[in-house]
């Protein structure tokens with residue numbers, strides 16, 4: 001047993017100062033946390049009652065705390081009114097416990113009330129975790145919901161670009177395959193343009209005479225941006241956007257969103273947070289996909305494709321040029337065909353408006 005701690009008498013006085021249960025993010029709880037942070041002594045907080053709770057006490061948890069690291073490292077643990085009022089007992093997971101009948105607050109060890117009333121302890125823990133979850137969801141939605149109209153507007157502005165990307169994606173791969181008489185996707189589906197290089201090598205035959213042989217080695221010529229443009233049956237970005245819009249319109253509560261949120265049942269609020277989080281994630285994903293596909297016609301990528309088409313080791317030799325919105329492609333420059341890209345394809349896609357402090361709500 002550790003030696004007895006000097007506990008002032010006033011600590012044991014019953015301080016029935018709290019007729020109302022403090023909310024877990026209330027000034028009182030913040031004061032307690034701050035006191036523990038600066039002193040490492042829960043029991044010397046001015047409002048703490050250092051007596052054992054009665055056996056029939058009803059408990060509510062309104063907060064949790066650890067002693068500061070330096071106290072834990074020095075093994076200067078806190079005494080607990082439930083089980084160890086004059087000796088050090090706990091360092092982590094301490095609980096701020098509220099007792100309605102006595103109107104007192106006790107700062108106790110993590111599982112101490114369990115030995116007094118196990119069922120009461122478990123139920124209080126459940127209520128506490130639900131309250132935290134509820135507050136997190138509300139905080140998240142208060143932060144995010146004002147941005148819904150902006151996100152909706154951004155998607156609506158991007159929709160014509162998505163439609164253009166989808167149209168190109170729908171027709172261009174077949175067009176290219178016909179012109180080049182090759183399954184282009186098979187060649188680029190790992191995002192790399194490959195060439196086969198030949199290298200001759202000398203070797204010694206068994207009779208010690210020298211021979212030469214040709215080695216074929218596959219090398220990466222360049223990586224290819226936006227290659228998913230060529231993927232057969234790529235997803236329709238415009239359809240995905242429309243689905244996101246439908247979801248976002250369900251959580252677009254307008255100026256009145258605060259009162260709507262407060263009035264909601266917990267389950268509806270969680271569902272709203274889930275819908276919003278999912279919609280935003282999807283919108284961000286679709287937007288990145290569009291931006292990526294647009295890169296297929298970036299100057300760098302065109303230069304790479306041209307070079308690949310001219311390379312002796314390329315699986316298909318071809319002529320390739322982008323003239324304005326015209327893709328010119330053929331097996332030779334004199335026999336090329338033309339594919340006209342829609343103007344909207346080249347419009348810069350707008351990123352989702354910045355959403356501060358996005359975090360996962362479980």
Ligand SMILES: [Zn+2]
Nearest residue numbers: 080082083112
């Ligand atoms: Zn205890």
